[in-house]
Amino acid sequence: MSKTKYLFASLAVAALGVATLAPMVAAADKEETERPAAPAFKVKDYDGKERTLEEFKGKYVVLEWVNLECPFVKKHYNGSANMQKLQKTYADKGVVWLAICSSAAGKQGHLTPEGWKTAYTEKKMAATTVLIDGDGAVGKAYGAKTTPHMWIIGPKGTIEYTGAIDDDRSPQADPAKTKNFVAGALDALLAGKEPPVRETPPYGCSVKYAD
């Protein structure tokens, strides 16, 4: 049996496999629409280092709009330490977690780089870094409406999830008892599955952009 025959036979077998599997594939839900691209950014972090979305290519990136004085953010940081736990859990799984503050100077939630360093230690944050978006350029590029407003960006720079962090909007809710959309989506994505939901309406305080 010559090489050509082998090649021919294996091609035929492969084609046969495809032909058999095709109806199943066709029947499977083909919800795989192209994901929209996440806007690129260049912004300094609390170490004064310039960070871009590009540098995290190949990894899942979470963007968390933060304002530590907003009651909705406090709900996730103080007492429950829910946000810190999420940051830690997914950092351990290789997810890049970027907290980003778009509060303008003089507005609620604005902190200097030094202030953020202190806050990071005090709150025992586990985010990869804190991005300081004082002019709101990144916030506006993404259309960040609230704190906390969350994004999950895929390894290819596509938006995989955007919206609320969980399903209980009340500032009195216990985040340990809510359904966390970000955790749900990340777990699914890391397991190579479709996230249960791609977008939810964000909730929280308004982002304190410059006037």
Place this chain on the structure above:
Amino acid sequence: MVRTLRLAMLAVLGCGALASAALADDAKGEGPHLRVELLAERAAVVPGRDLVLGVRFTTDPHWHVYWKHEGDSGLPPSVRLTLPAGATAGPIEWPAPTRFIVGSEAGFGYEGDVVLPIRVRVPMDLDADSVMPRFVVTAAVEWLVCAGECIPGVATLRLDLPYAAEEPAADPRVAALFAAARDGQPRAIPEGVTAAARAAPGHVDLVIRGTGPWTAPGATFTWFPVTPLAFDYPADVTVRAEGDGLHLRLPLSRGRAAPPRLDGVLDVRDGANRHAYTIDVKVEGEGAATPGAAATPPSVAVAPASPSPVPREVESLWLALLLAFAGGLILNVMPCVLPVISLKILSFVQQAGAHPEHVRRHGYAFGSGVLVSFWALAGLLLGLRAAGEALGWGFQFQEPGFTGALCLLMFAVGLNLLGVFEIGMGLSSRAGDAEARGHGGYAGSFSSGVLATVIATPCTAPFMGVALGYALAAPVLHALLVFTALGAGMAAPYVVLSANPGWLSRLPGAGRWMETFKQAMAFPMFAVVVGVGLVFGKQTGVEGLVFLLFALLLIGVAAWLWGRFGGLAAEGMKRAVAGRAMPALFAIGAVVAVVVGSGRTQEGADAPPEGWLAWKPGIEAELRAQGRPVFVDYTAAWCITCIANEKAVLSTDTVRSAALHHGVAMVRADWTRKSSDIRDALALLGRASIPVYVVYPPDPAAPGEVLPTAITPSTIVDAFGRASGKTP
């Protein structure tokens, strides 16, 4: 004893009531920048008469609380009422809000003084055993008050009202507050005025026909959507008058498609006068419900009303055509066809005296023969399908006897392909005979094309199976196209090779590899067994499935005996007993096992998935009596169209959220197993086969609407809108 206890309790409660009366501020609470109060429109409760409660917020200047949709950020207040047994509370009747803009964001809510009314139904017959001498209401209120920064708050408020036979006169202070709350309620568009919405690039065009405050010169408009995410809240509504009415341009957020419905409150200001109207109309036009467009990022400049992407059906048609062509090509390397090819081409060459032009023509003639036979086959199938549909095609899959037999047959074919046993040898040699007899001219080539197709048929079952399945499920035109592609695939090598006879030498010859290939083909057959076995298992349960597996075992033994002792090489007696009689016995055993297994037919249906109710006779009437529109999905595990529709349409977010929005009860009638109830229900609808989709409006007198079988999310969403009566 019991009586004494109850008296004691009454005494205690009486004291309690006195104590609470002393604490008059119980109904009031406060937080930073905000005071809150629980009000009752009347100071006493009359059994059988509705009581209107109100939660009143008073904020400091520039601070606000939120409407039911907060806008870009914020949080609507929530009220959790605890009422005496038997009393029930309606929803908060939200007065029309105002809009406050902060930078590039906008919020919807109330500044200053607002009363949120809640209507409470008080039963006529209050629990006779009740020891409560008064009507006590507690309200757990949560709010968020914002002015740039936000402060959340909670309060538990309590009202303690006496019962009375007649409604007392209202306290004028309270009456004025409730009157204001009533004035602030959005109203329905007046009789004779129509509103229609149409999606346009970047906005929704709301057209109002008829005169009213909106036609006053200098009237200004604010749009308060209920649907989150779609609209650009801080952007202003622009207006222009045209021949067909007043056009209001409601701006969409960057990159957002128009929602399927326009649902919200339109606020019209004419000088100092304020009018608010409830709008809930379907949005007409392309891209109104483009699924997946929801997460488009703002930075990507996508026209929001861009036409929807290529429909799924067309995509799958292209895939099917490609596969069919590939399948047709592969037909040529099947063990019973490949030997024919070289012979065939060589005969073309001989007949045409090696004249290239003639060889080519013979190739075309042969190719046409193949194509025509595939068309004939498609026509036959479609004819059968049409006849089958008249007879209720697909119903045989309800019979576990049929699905079980199909499993046995497919399993046997698989074993045959593996070479465990062999039957029907010599089709290929017959092809050789046909060749040897020789055919003159192009007509001969044409008819040998037909013959090749016919001869190929036994080896082509797996591919034909796929195409057949498609032909039975797809629209007629699609089915014809698929068969054409299949035929073209099979004819392609002849046409190509007859044009280039030189390439013949490069073709692999017959050999062991073909046997390998044939054996590999057994596995798709086994996959079919698994798939059909699943349906059988659903119909008969675990025990039935075990009988089927046992039947497969027996068939396996029968096939092995046949192959081992039934060959020509075996001796007479041995062949007759071990090679013929015993396999026959085992095969009969297998059939008996399937028959017994089929007897375990289960009644009823599996529990429907989450969010669905299981159908039962009369469930439509029950749900409609509750004032809900009802959607019924008649489906079955063996109905491919049903499952495809469920996956691609019914379980999409668009449909699910529309069902929630319209309060539609989703009911699934599962016909995987036989059910005379479902058959009768379908007969009443004038249908004999599934899928069938029916939408019923809540009004029990109104007829149901049977939807077309080919559904899309928007046909379903539209039908929900019509049924819920929220269309203009």
